[in-house]
Amino acid sequence: MNLVNYITAIAPSLPPISAQLYEYIFAANGVFIRAKRSGMEVLWLIAYGQIRGLAVVEPYLLWEGKKIPxxxxxxxxxxxxxxxxxxxxxxxxxxxxxxxxxxxxxxxxxxxxxxxxxxxxxxxxxxxxxxxxxxxxxxxxxxxxxxxxxxxxxxxxxxxxxxxxxxxxxxxxxxxxxxxxxxxxxxxxxxxxxxxxxx
Known part of the structure; x- marks a missing residue:
């Protein structure tokens, strides 16, 4: 398992996270960073750009459990x-x-x-x-x-x-x-x- 992975978004659905720290995702709409830890999983845009031939990726925050009171x-x-x-x-x-x-x-x-x-x-x-x-x-x-x-x-x-x-x-x-x-x-x-x- 790598500390950091580099993934090319060939399709809109991405493979499960396998890096220990984080992953860079190269997509049609730019470069994203993605990671998971206990409590949350995130993906967001860090550098806008247009890369022809790749899939569009959408940012997200997956929050586990309850919100903070x-x-x-x-x-x-x-x-x-x-x-x-x-x-x-x-x-x-x-x-x-x-x-x-x-x-x-x-x-x-x-x-x-x-x-x-x-x-x-x-x-x-x-x-x-x-x-x-x-x-x-x-x-x-x-x-x-x-x-x-x-x-x-x-x-x-x-x-x-x-x-x-x-x-x-x-x-x-x-x-x-x-x-x-x-x-x-x-x-x-x-x-x-x-x-x-x-x-």
């Missing part, structure tokens, strides 16, 4: 409002969703988890990683992009004390794909927090 989002937002520093949380599914706030070093413009080892930690099992930007907009920074190299959902909460906003994206090996918050959060209320995703 809205109460978890409320709890994180309430905590972010009380902190002058950025805050970091991890979420993953067991029989139900689990929300964890790891030990962390933070400032008004950064937050870093503190672990002796990343083996068997909340970080290693997290499907979703959330951090706050305080009263700043939830726009990923250069440092966020550099830090968020894993395969998971990355969420930023911003403008928390004025007009709360949320930014949600899938991350995989330094590639990112914005998605609507309602795809992962249950009973997402736009009147409570604004989604920065452009529909």
């Amino acid at each position: 809205g109460s978890f989002l409320n709890k994180m937002l309430d905590e972010a409002k009380t902190c002058i520093n950025e805050v970091l949380w991890y979420l993953w599914q067991e029989s139900d969703w689990v929300l964890s706030k790891p030990q962390q070093s933070s400032s008004p413009t950064s937050v870093t988890p503190i672990y002796q080892s990343l083996v068997d930690t909340d970080y290693s099992i997290a499907l979703v990683e959330v951090h706050s930007h305080g009263d700043m907009p939830p726009v990923p920074s250069i440092q966020d992009n550099a830090d968020e190299q894993g395969f998971r959902i990355y969420v930023i909460l911003g403008c928390v004390n004025s007009h709360p906003k949320i930014n949600v994206r899938i991350g995989l090996a330094g590639y990112f794909c914005p998605i609507p918050a309602c795809m992962i959060f249950e009973d997402f209320d736009k009147s409570f927090i604004e989604d920065t995703y452009e529909y």
Whole structure:
């Protein structure tokens, strides 16, 4: 089994994922990246192009299990409002969703988890990683992009004390794909927090 596979989309239906990390898909409508892990399977466009003779491929997010309870989002937002520093949380599914706030070093413009080892930690099992930007907009920074190299959902909460906003994206090996918050959060209320995703 290869770490990374390279697949040419001869037909619209793709073979099952066999790479350990991810796969590049060359299709009529561009180059896509595809991967699967516990909790989700994804495929999205990373480079638009026209390649004649190949099949068109459509992006997707296959989400396993329940969406994240809205109460978890409320709890994180309430905590972010009380902190002058950025805050970091991890979420993953067991029989139900689990929300964890790891030990962390933070400032008004950064937050870093503190672990002796990343083996068997909340970080290693997290499907979703959330951090706050305080009263700043939830726009990923250069440092966020550099830090968020894993395969998971990355969420930023911003403008928390004025007009709360949320930014949600899938991350995989330094590639990112914005998605609507309602795809992962249950009973997402736009009147409570604004989604920065452009529909």
